Amino acid sequence: MNIRIPDNEQLTTKELGRVFERNRTTATYKFYWFLALIDAFVGQRKTEISIKDLTIGMVAHAWYTINYFKLSFGNSDSLHEVVYHLQKKLRIPMDFSKADVFDCIKHDENYKDVAQCLKKLENYVPFQRLQHIQPSATQERVVNCFQIF
Numbered sequence: 636m637n638i639r640i641p642d643n644e645q646l647t648t649k650e651l652g653r654v655f656e657r658n659r660t661t662a663t664y665k666f667y668w669f670l671a672l673i674d675a676f677v678g679q680r681k682t683e684i685s686i687k688d689l690t691i692g693m694v695a696h697a698w699y700t701i702n703y704f705k706l707s708f709g710n711s712d713s714l715h716e717v718v719y720h721l722q723k724k725l726r727i728p729m730d731f732s733k734a735d736v737f738d739c740i741k742h743d744e745n746y747k748d749v750a751q752c753l754k755k756l757e758n759y760v761p762f763q764r765l766q767h768i769q770p771s772a773t774q775e776r777v778v779n780c781f782q783i784f
Contacts, residue, residue: 654669655669663708663712663714664693664712664713664714664756667693667694667697667714668689670692670696671684671689671690671692671695671696672689672692674696675689686757687750687753688741690753690756690757691741691753692737693756694714694717694718694721694736694753695733695734695736695737695740696733697714697715698718698722698727698729698731698733699729699731701714701715702718702722703729703730714756717752717753717755717756720752721749721752724752725739725743727739740753
């Protein structure tokens with residue numbers, strides 16, 4: 636199945652589409668990364684998102700799927716490991732909404748421990764993925780381009 640992303644003068648959508656090509660998609664974090672971006676810029680009407688909020692958003696989107704259905708996305712998928720670790724550490728109920736999961740993680744009193752866990756996702760995602768979408772832009776410019784969605 637091919638999904639064509641509309642062209643835009645400010646956003647190199649061809650590069651965004653390449654992120655999801657069959658031979659480039661070996662882990663689910665890319666899909667949850669994109670869901671977190673879309674949720675932030677479209678759903679919540681934010682104009683910017685921090686890497687911290689982006690990674691927490693990825694976990695929040697994957698939370699129910701991983702905890703309720705006990706899905707494993709494979710040995711190479713660190714998102715699964717991060718969700719399980721945070722669920723054990725923070726004891727967040729598996730049926731919490733995305734917003735509640737997000738708030739629990741973001742406002743945890745021992746955030747340093749949580750941040751170490753989320754760092755695994757940061758190593759795979761944010762700016763390096765966004766640079767492929769807008770190679771010549773600064774990080775701020777790339778993030779601002781997502782406002783057009």
